[in-house]
Structure formats: C-alpha cells, structure tokens
Amino acid sequence: MAPAETVLTQGAGLKKPEDLTLLHEVAEATAGVSHLEMCIQCGTCGGSCPSAADMDHTPRALFAMLRAGMREEVLRSNTPWICVSCYHCVVRCPQEVHIADVMYTLKSMAIKAKKYTDSKPPDFSQTFVGMVETFGRSFELGLATRFYLTHQPLRLPGMAGMGLGMLTKKRMNLTPNRIKNMDQLTAILEKAKTLELTS
Amino acid sequence: MNKYLFYPGCSMEGSARAYYESLKAIQPALTMELEEIEDWNCCGATEYLSINLIPAYSLIARNLALAAQQKNGTDTVMAPCSACYLNLEKADYYMAERPALGEKVNEALAAGGLHYEPGSVQIRHLVDVIINDIGLETVKSKVVRPLTGLRVAPYLGCMVPRPDFAKRWSDHEHPSELDDLMKALGAEVIDFPMKTSCCGGHMTQIGPETAYELIRRLVAAAEEQGADIMVTMCPMCQMNLDAYQGETNRHFGTNYHMPIVFFTQLMAVAFGIDPKQAGFGLELVSAKDALARIGLKAPEEQKPTPARKKPEGLPMPKPLPKKYASGQTVVEE
Amino acid sequence: MSEQKPKIGVYVCHCGSNIAGMVDVENVRDWAQETLGKDGVVVSRDYKFMCSSLGQELIEKDIKELGLERVVVAACSPHLHEKTFRTASERAGLNPYLTELVSIREQVSWVHTDKDVATEKSKALVSGAVHRVAYNTELQPLKVPINPNTLVVGGGIAGIQAALEIANAGFHVYLVEREPSIGGHMAQFDKTFPTLDCSACILTPRMVEAGTHPNITLLTWSEVMSVSGYVGNFNVTIKKKARYVNEELCTGCGICVEKCPQKVIDDVYEAGLGYRKVIYTPFAQAVPKYPVLDRPNCTFFKNGKCKACEKFCPTNAIDFTQEDQYLNVEVGNIILATGYDLFDARRVTNYGYGRLPNVFTSLEFERMSNAAGPTGGEITLRDGKTKPETVGIIHCVGSRDKNFNNYCSSICCMQSLKFAHLVKERTGATVYEFYIDMRTPMKAYDEFYQRVLEEGTLFVRGKVAEVTNATHGPHEKGKLIIQVEDTLVGKQRRIPVDMVILSVGMEPRHDAKQVGQMFGISCSSDGWYIERHPKLDPVTTMTEGILIAGCASGPKDIPASVAQGAAAAARVLDKILQKEVELEPIRATVDEAKCSGCRICNNLCPFNAISFLDDLAVTRINPALCQGCGTCVAACPAGAISGTGFSNEQIFAQIEGLLMGV
Numbered sequence A: 001m002a003p004a005e006t007v008l009t010q011g012a013g014l015k016k017p018e019d020l021t022l023l024h025e026v027a028e029a030t031a032g033v034s035h036l037e038m039c040i041q042c043g044t045c046g047g048s049c050p051s052a053a054d055m056d057h058t059p060r061a062l063f064a065m066l067r068a069g070m071r072e073e074v075l076r077s078n079t080p081w082i083c084v085s086c087y088h089c090v091v092r093c094p095q096e097v098h099i100a101d102v103m104y105t106l107k108s109m110a111i112k113a114k115k116y117t118d119s120k121p122p123d124f125s126q127t128f129v130g131m132v133e134t135f136g137r138s139f140e141l142g143l144a145t146r147f148y149l150t151h152q153p154l155r156l157p158g159m160a161g162m163g164l165g166m167l168t169k170k171r172m173n174l175t176p177n178r179i180k181n182m183d184q185l186t187a188i189l190e191k192a193k194t195l196e197l198t199s
Numbered sequence B: 001m002n003k004y005l006f007y008p009g010c011s012m013e014g015s016a017r018a019y020y021e022s023l024k025a026i027q028p029a030l031t032m033e034l035e036e037i038e039d040w041n042c043c044g045a046t047e048y049l050s051i052n053l054i055p056a057y058s059l060i061a062r063n064l065a066l067a068a069q070q071k072n073g074t075d076t077v078m079a080p081c082s083a084c085y086l087n088l089e090k091a092d093y094y095m096a097e098r099p100a101l102g103e104k105v106n107e108a109l110a111a112g113g114l115h116y117e118p119g120s121v122q123i124r125h126l127v128d129v130i131i132n133d134i135g136l137e138t139v140k141s142k143v144v145r146p147l148t149g150l151r152v153a154p155y156l157g158c159m160v161p162r163p164d165f166a167k168r169w170s171d172h173e174h175p176s177e178l179d180d181l182m183k184a185l186g187a188e189v190i191d192f193p194m195k196t197s198c199c200g201g202h203m204t205q206i207g208p209e210t211a212y213e214l215i216r217r218l219v220a221a222a223e224e225q226g227a228d229i230m231v232t233m234c235p236m237c238q239m240n241l242d243a244y245q246g247e248t249n250r251h252f253g254t255n256y257h258m259p260i261v262f263f264t265q266l267m268a269v270a271f272g273i274d275p276k277q278a279g280f281g282l283e284l285v286s287a288k289d290a291l292a293r294i295g296l297k298a299p300e301e302q303k304p305t306p307a308r309k310k311p312e313g314l315p316m317p318k319p320l321p322k323k324y325a326s327g328q329t330v331v332e333e
Numbered sequence C: 001m002s003e004q005k006p007k008i009g010v011y012v013c014h015c016g017s018n019i020a021g022m023v024d025v026e027n028v029r030d031w032a033q034e035t036l037g038k039d040g041v042v043v044s045r046d047y048k049f050m051c052s053s054l055g056q057e058l059i060e061k062d063i064k065e066l067g068l069e070r071v072v073v074a075a076c077s078p079h080l081h082e083k084t085f086r087t088a089s090e091r092a093g094l095n096p097y098l099t100e101l102v103s104i105r106e107q108v109s110w111v112h113t114d115k116d117v118a119t120e121k122s123k124a125l126v127s128g129a130v131h132r133v134a135y136n137t138e139l140q141p142l143k144v145p146i147n148p149n150t151l152v153v154g155g156g157i158a159g160i161q162a163a164l165e166i167a168n169a170g171f172h173v174y175l176v177e178r179e180p181s182i183g184g185h186m187a188q189f190d191k192t193f194p195t196l197d198c199s200a201c202i203l204t205p206r207m208v209e210a211g212t213h214p215n216i217t218l219l220t221w222s223e224v225m226s227v228s229g230y231v232g233n234f235n236v237t238i239k240k241k242a243r244y245v246n247e248e249l250c251t252g253c254g255i256c257v258e259k260c261p262q263k264v265i266d267d268v269y270e271a272g273l274g275y276r277k278v279i280y281t282p283f284a285q286a287v288p289k290y291p292v293l294d295r296p297n298c299t300f301f302k303n304g305k306c307k308a309c310e311k312f313c314p315t316n317a318i319d320f321t322q323e324d325q326y327l328n329v330e331v332g333n334i335i336l337a338t339g340y341d342l343f344d345a346r347r348v349t350n351y352g353y354g355r356l357p358n359v360f361t362s363l364e365f366e367r368m369s370n371a372a373g374p375t376g377g378e379i380t381l382r383d384g385k386t387k388p389e390t391v392g393i394i395h396c397v398g399s400r401d402k403n404f405n406n407y408c409s410s411i412c413c414m415q416s417l418k419f420a421h422l423v424k425e426r427t428g429a430t431v432y433e434f435y436i437d438m439r440t441p442m443k444a445y446d447e448f449y450q451r452v453l454e455e456g457t458l459f460v461r462g463k464v465a466e467v468t469n470a471t472h473g474p475h476e477k478g479k480l481i482i483q484v485e486d487t488l489v490g491k492q493r494r495i496p497v498d499m500v501i502l503s504v505g506m507e508p509r510h511d512a513k514q515v516g517q518m519f520g521i522s523c524s525s526d527g528w529y530i531e532r533h534p535k536l537d538p539v540t541t542m543t544e545g546i547l548i549a550g551c552a553s554g555p556k557d558i559p560a561s562v563a564q565g566a567a568a569a570a571r572v573l574d575k576i577l578q579k580e581v582e583l584e585p586i587r588a589t590v591d592e593a594k595c596s597g598c599r600i601c602n603n604l605c606p607f608n609a610i611s612f613l614d615d616l617a618v619t620r621i622n623p624a625l626c627q628g629c630g631t632c633v634a635a636c637p638a639g640a641i642s643g644t645g646f647s648n649e650q651i652f653a654q655i656e657g658l659l660m661g662v
C-alpha cells in the first residue's frame, strides 16, 4: 500500500487509505476488462455524452475523482444515473475504457451504499427487476402504474392520453406474460445473488 | 432458406407489436425461418445491470444457454430488439474477455442445470441478417410498390452499431446498412446526421426532462432535413419518439409531428402487404400523411439526369468505401 | 579433436543488478569452476561489469597468464557486446572466434521471476557454451571492397540532404523518387514552423542543387524493383516509368501542359483540393522540369484521339511510344528516406470528413494557404469563395488513439499552432484549438505557442467528441458544431464554427512493409522502419549497408529529418572511406567430395550465393554473397554443406552441454 496519503477536500475531511484504491475496486467490479486505469483525461466521453448537461460531473471528471479516492462524492454523483448507455463514449474513447459498464458498476455500488440522491432511478430499476424476477418477462403496464403512482403521480394526468392510446392499440398487455420454467430462473438468480465478481 | 434461433424480446409482444406483425408479414418473402428459443426470458434491458452484476449476466446467459442447447441446423441467434441484441452480445463477449465473470455466471446457471460456453452461438440483429444473409438483391426483387418519393430518415439508435464487439456493422457512427435497405425499397433516404444518437432510453421514465431534450433534437433534426417519416430498428427508440412526442411537444411548446415506424413496416408495404397487416395504425403519431405520399402518387417519372456541371469551388474528398460484414462493398451513388 | 581439452575461462557478469538481481552469479561461477573443470574450465570468475575496461583486462590477463585457449562470457546479448569481448581476446593474442558470449540477461534475468530457476538456466546455458566453444576454430574475417556509389530512395528533404552531403564529398549518388518531382511533403507547404519561413524559399535551392549536381543521377518517376547483394556491393534494379516525354528534347516550356484539354483532381500534390492537367509538372519549381503524361487519364491513350500536346510541343519532345526502362546500378550503401503518408481522416466518421464539406485535413489546409495552391493562398470554405469567420482546429486526429494509431505524431501540435497563426493573419477569424496535451518541446517551439496565445487563439483542452451539422436550435443553424468537453471547465461545450481543420497524424507509407522487405529491413508494430538502436544508432538498421533517414522511421519535424539525412550520409561516407568492409566469416562451405550434385540447395539461397559448376557437377558457394543463414546447410540431403561456426560438432556439443544438468 502506498504511504497513507491525505487528500484534503472541501467538507470531506481526510481520505481513508482504502479510498485510494477506489479506482481499482471499481475496475474489479466491472464486467469485462474496464481499462479504467488507462484514462488520459481527454474528455472524449464528456464531449460525447448526449445528456452531459444534466450531469453534475462529466464521466471524465468522475474518473479523476475515482483516482483521487473521492468515494463519497462519486457515489453521490447523479452522472451514472443520467447515463443512457448510448455507447458513444465507449467507441470513441482513445483508451478503450468500458465507460458505460463502469457506470453500471457505480450505480450498483451507490445502491449498496445507499448513497444515491434521487431515489427514482434505482426504484425504477428495482421495480423492473422485481417484475422480471416474478414473471421472467417484463410487464410494461404493471411497471408503469406502480412506478408512476409512487414517484410521479403528477405526471399521470398528462400521460393518460398516451397510456390510453397504448392500451387501446393493444401495445400494452393487461396481464403479464410468464415463462414456463420460472423455478429454474429463480434458482439461477438466487445462486447468482450470492456471487461477486473478483479476479 | 435462412434459419435462425429467434429471440423476440418482451416488447415485441407489447409496445413493439407493429414490429412483430410486420416481421411476420415479410418473413415468407425473405425466406427466413425463425425458431423461437424455447421459454426465453427477459434480457433485463438496461435495468438489471444497475442493481447487481452477476444476476444480471446470469439472467441474460440463461437465454444463451437455452439457445446453445436448442441449436438445430443453425447457431445464429437473431434478435430484432436493440437492447436484447446488445445484452446478449455483451454477455457472450464479456464472459470470454473476463474469465472470472464467465465462471461466476456458469456457477449460477448450474443451479438451474444449465451451462454456457462463450462463443457457442452467434448473436445477430435482424437488419444484419437481412443485409448480409438475405441480401439487398433479394429485397429489391420483392418490391412491388416502390416507396418512390417518400423521404425517410433512417434512425438506428445507439445500441446496435455500438459497441459492436463482433465488428458486424459498417461503422459505429454513420453506418449505411439501414440507408441502403431503404434505398432498396425505392425510398428517398436523407443523410440523417443523428442516425445513431440516443433516444433517451429509460430516461423517459426516470428523468423525463433529460429525455424530452433528446427526443426533441431527433425529431427536430428529422423535420429540418425534410423527412416525411423516420424508420427505426429499435423498440425503445420507437416507443420514446412515438409515445412521448406529445409530451415533448407540451414540454417545449412545440408542434412536431414526425411519425416513426419500424423498418419492417415499410418493407411490408413495399412488398405489397396491406398497411394494416404491416402494423400501421398502431403508432400514436400517425403515419397517415406519409403513407398517402406513396399510396396516392403514381410512381414518379424518371427524372432526366442533369447535365454535368463544371466543378464549382474546391473538390470534396471521395467517401471512404464502407464494407459490410459479409464482405460486400457498399457503393455510394 | 585432440583428447586434450582446450583451456577455457568462464566469466560471469553481474551487469550491476540487471543480472545479479535475478541470477545467483557467484553460484554460477562456482558451479562452472567445479562441475565444468573436467570439460576444460580452468578459471571461472564473476565481475560487476564485465564490459568495463577492468572487466576486459581481467580476461586479457588470464589469456596471457593462464594460457587460455577459449573464453566464455556469460553476460548480455551478443547483439550488444560480442564484439567487445572478441576484441578483448584478440588484444591478448587469441583468435576472436574462440570467444563465445552467453546471454543471461535478455534471455534469463529479464524474462524470469524465479531466482532459482533463473540460476539453473544460466548454468545450463554456460555449460552449453563451454562444450561448444571447445570445437570452435580460428576464423579470419572476410574483407570485401566497397563500391563508392550510394543509392538514396525518396527525394523528400531527408533524402535530398543525404544525397547532397555525399555528392559534395565527391562520391556518386543515385537519387530515386517515385513522383515526377523531388521535394516531398515540404514542397506542399506555405510556411514552416516555428520561424514561419517560406517553405519553397528554403527548399527550392536544395532541390535545384540536387537536380544539377554532377555527382547526382536524379531518377524521378522511378522506383526500385529489386535489390540483391550485401553491404559494399548491392545490385539494384530501378524502373524508370515512361514519362512519354523525351527528356533530351524537352525544354520544360510548359506549352503541352497549357494546351492539354483534360483536367483531373490532383490527389497527390494538391491533396485532392485542386486540379492538374493530364500532362503535368506538379508545381512550378518542380525538379526536374520535364512534365509527366498520366497515361490512364490521357484521352489519346483512352480513345486514340487528341495529341494536342504533341501538336504544340515546339521541340517534338512528346513520345507516345516511350516504354518503362529498367536500369541496373551497383552501389555500396543504400539510404531509405521514403517519408510518411497521412492518416485517412475519413476513418474518424464522427468528425465528418468527406461528408461535411467544410471539414478539411491539415494537408488540404497547407495547399489552401499556399500562394501557388488552388485558392491562391485565400482561406475559404469548400465553395472556394466564402471566408470563414470562425475556425476550429482539432489535434490528434487518428493519433494517440487505440482505435487508430497509438503513437503521438509529434509535429501536429506545432503544425496546428502554425495554422492558427495563418488563419488569424489572413482572415482575422476567431480560432479555436482543441488539444489533449500541448507538445512543443523543441527549440523555439514553446515560444511559438506563446505567440499564438498572444494573438488571441482560444484554446480548449479536450479531445473533440464530434463535428456535426445536427443542430440543437436556430442559433446553430448553418454552422458546423464542435462538441467537446472543455476539461478545464468540466463542462460539455458546443461551439459553432464555419470551418474545421483536422490535424491528422503521420502514418508509415502504405507500402512501407513491402519496400522494407525488398531491402531486408523490418517495421515496428506501428509500421515504421526499425533503427539499429533507438537512441544510439538511429540512422542504421539491422541490415549492414541499409540506412534510414527522416520520417521513414517515425514522425519528425524538418530539422530532425535534415539532421538524420546528414547523419546517414556521414555513416555512408565513413564506410566509403574505409574502402573495404569486414564481413563476419560465418559462411557455408560445400564439401565437394560429398556433394552429389542433386541441386536441391541451388534455388534456396535467399542471397543467390549458390551456383552450380556444370563441368564438375558440384555446387559451390560464393563466400562474399553468403550471409551464413544456414538454409542450405539444413537442406542438403548428403550433409555436404557445413556452416562455419555452426558445425555439427559444435551444435551437438552445445546441446549435450545444455542438457547436462537435466
């Protein structure tokens, strides 16, 4: 371990030594080989991002913060939640950093550490996953109603027309589809939940 | 007969019903045999990955394992939905790139009596198989009602041409496959600069303001370029641009009316199939006017080729010839 | 071999900690002394740096005092120090070929991570060498005369410089250039950084000098087709492509060019931004001045009609019957100064080159800013008229990017700064530069950066994500939008501009690999020619007599290219003045008594050293041509060929020694 470095950041106090390996920790937990340590801070990712305007930090800045061990700030960032997985940055990154997958890792780390600041996105994901874990298929109507009722009741009236359109045009099923071998899927997922990615 | 293991994906039975119906309608003409993967499950879209990595990949890999078991004269899995296609491809690729991931996923699959060896099936998108296996010549030969005069903005969305681990697409940013397919139907194809930009994905659900802006840019660009209609190959793109166009208009006080349909719907119509059977009418932003342009107008007369102009200004570089995965070179006219 | 084993000395080097860090040097030393004593080892020593003069003296002293007859040095690669230790032995009176070098650094300490294993492997290698060296024989190096003529391939600034240096020293040079004129890339530029002197003004005098020098045979519109021989004595075949203009008669008046009715886009000299006639000289100062007729595009060759050029030529110099000529020349040394190609900007589809008209490459911009170029030096948009009000210059296009080329192209930061200056000077436009890192390390370069800052160019630190015509609103209409993260602000920006210039990187010539193979040199994984040593020997290659200069070995600016041209020339002159060259006596010989005359080996030799004597019905090898590669040795079914220094006895003994410990 490097000599316990102290990084003073506003309000965050002294960095704990384990934070200095944050970059490594994130790389480990990411599917594929992330190449996160290869980032040259060129900003191609931040420049490519279609929704950068809504992010509190650009992806590039987030990776610099990972290097600096700013765990708290990174996990509280809205950036991973705004990422729409468009893969523009991924194919353009000159260093082949698996940026979009790192975003997934940061989301799951934020969920585990309960650090996210807006609960909508993780709840939406969780609701979706709940449907899949129950039926093996997604269920758009169930998802929409459940999610909107808890999070965006005010948006519902405006959307009623659209929802009705989707229903009358039979583009939303009233009842969920379910796979046959749900037991098998459940067994797989239960086992999977006990496993973690390390190398 | 080209045979494929078929992974429809959840939205084909719901929001993207028009995609499914039009695909079924053109399937005989394309001599495509689709064998559905028995008891496939949801790919998890972009949601499961945010929650928990190993279960997310195990969920996807169950489909791959089932497909590998079912191999039956073909090892190609064809997915028409972008997110499904990407998830399947990514799982296959990452399980090999990071053996630790492969091992964990297989440990989970074993709990359901399954196993998947990365690389044992090929994962391909519908457009890819139409272009590279069936071929544009066959497509052209089936056209009975050319889409002459219809100005089409081809919109691929992001997840098919990217990240494209298997290098199946002619380009990440401006692939020409969908353009050429539309040209084969006789449509007038506009050089749509945002053809692989993002539609907002799940942001319509969790951060609508971010999504509205992305939708607005796309619809505005298509309108600015004079498109009558957008075609897509992705259920999510279709859903966002079609179902949320109204909300977007309300949000910005705009008045866009840009219909967006699946490319298979235009193929069906060009093949002489009844618009209703091709899934027209299911869209929320009506494609009536666009249809009228081909229905009402007699095929246009061949325009005389304009006299060769003296070169004006500075010459442009020649475009880089693009290559399809099948080795065909795309010729630009 | 006598029963008496020759007296052998073993010397194990620590190489500081390079070897000693991974190999137990003392252990190897003691083991050699004890275990290999029966094989003739009479002394075994270790030393911190065997190659130092003290280390060498150690060996010399032992040879003299202990009467050593063979020496084995376990140290670095023979590549580096074989010569050092052989010369040391020679000084002490021992034939140099009785000394063997064992590599326990490159092949052991640097590639292993287990000290015990590394030590055991070192012992095995030492043992192999000890067994082998007993069978080494005294050899005398071959001396061959050096042909004083030199071939220079490529007439860019590096090649011109090399040719002039040699010619001025009084020796003959063949300067072969594939294009109609010499000058290379430098002839295309208007101004050169960092001093902004006019490129033509400084280059033309050199071109003229090369074109008129009595010691230079200038062969333009020509290419080397084949090379045989070895250092000092190369035989080269050059194709002089048909120009369809008789050089004896042509006065370079240019009337044919003026009268030719056919225009085509000039992809080479004008970088695709301008036109040229079918019969043409690429630019006004071209050397030589004779035009070239571009056969595939000529109306006469296509339809049998036209001949306007012939009709108007006052000296009857047009000759439609001319054919390609093949010349054979003999030279002692060859300098490759073939330069570079530019990265194809169309590959970065997100920058829109080839799709968006007002995106230009750096070379297009060079032509545009050149007073003799297609716009007469006016900086305009693709319409040839409109002056840009805002210009964006993008660095690192195709460079420092794992999707394209990994390396930094080293000159494009400076070249981009030059462009910013020129745009400001000529149009007063607002100029943005988008860079990842600003690389301005040479003399007066950073000062130039300061100057451009002072002129008001707006620098944005960030690699541009895309250039697009898709607008986000009316304020962007009709503009090209540069979308980038300004990394110093930490925000994404969309900057509307009228014109974009892409600073594309340098690439190896598209045919560098084939050309390299023809001359027997190899390319790095990036495709550049590999120098013998990247720091200490940058202008020679692993093949004796083949040298490289300029951008052929990697991106460089003009000063560095010129310096390399001169350095390569100095190396060649050094060889020429030695009058003869010593060749390694590692050669194959045929035992004519054993040769059955089967001729199997005859066509295998890559150096054409083997000939068949019809009268005696046996094969013979020319020792001056043979490079000792061993191909024929292995092929001969009668075992009639043996390689000096690699006899069967030596090889078997070495294997035995290697396996001793197993």
Ligand SMILES: Cc1cc2nc3c(=O)[nH]c(=O)nc-3n(C[C@H](O)[C@H](O)[C@H](O)COP(=O)(O)OP(=O)(O)OC[C@H]3O[C@@H](n4cnc5c(N)ncnc54)[C@H](O)[C@@H]3O)c2cc1C
Pocket: C153, C154, C155, C156, C157, C158, C159, C176, C177, C178, C179, C182, C183, C184, C185, C186, C189, C191, C192, C193, C194, C222, C223, C224, C337, C338, C339, C340, C342, C362, C363, C366, C411, C415, C418, C509, C515, C549, C550, C551, C552, C556, C557, C558, C559, C561
């Ligand atoms: C846009 C741009 C601007 C630049 N501006 C500057 C500047 O302002 N200042 C500066 O110091 N540097 C500048 N440079 C760098 C400069 O161009 C190079 O350092 C220099 O031209 C290298 O010279 P060269 O002789 O090695 O190669 P080249 O100029 O490429 O010449 C090689 C020659 O070899 C010929 N050739 C190639 N292959 C063969 C073959 N097989 N047989 C026969 N002939 C062959 C070619 O036709 C060519 O004539 C710039 C580079 C670029 C791209």
Ligand code: SF4
Pocket: A038, A039, A040, A041, A042, A043, A044, A045, A046, A059, A060, A063, A089, A092, A093, A094, A095, A096, A097, A099
């Ligand atoms: S594009 Fe890649 S290298 Fe550049 S800042 Fe982003 S992650 Fe780092």
Ligand code: SF4
Pocket: A045, A048, A049, A050, A051, A059, A082, A083, A084, A085, A086, A087, A088, A089, A090, A099, A100, A103
């Ligand atoms: S994948 Fe995510 S981070 Fe990358 S450009 Fe797209 S939205 Fe931005």
Ligand code: SF4
Pocket: C259, C260, C261, C262, C278, C279, C293, C294, C297, C298, C299, C300, C301, C305, C306, C307, C308, C309, C310
């Ligand atoms: S014969 Fe060919 S080169 Fe001569 S003038 Fe005619 S087109 Fe030009």
Ligand code: SF4
Pocket: C245, C249, C250, C251, C252, C253, C254, C255, C256, C257, C290, C291, C312, C313, C314, C315, C316, C317, C318
């Ligand atoms: S007209 Fe004749 S003399 Fe004049 S340049 Fe042409 S070929 Fe040479």
Ligand code: SF4
Pocket: C395, C396, C397, C399, C400, C407, C408, C409, C410, C411, C412, C413, C414, C437, C438, C439, C503, C505
């Ligand atoms: S010299 Fe500058 S512009 Fe060129 S590759 Fe290197 S950093 Fe990029």
Ligand code: SF4
Pocket: C587, C588, C604, C605, C606, C607, C608, C609, C610, C621, C625, C626, C627, C628, C629, C630, C631, C632, C633
């Ligand atoms: S060893 Fe044989 S094949 Fe090799 S160069 Fe000598 S003669 Fe030719």
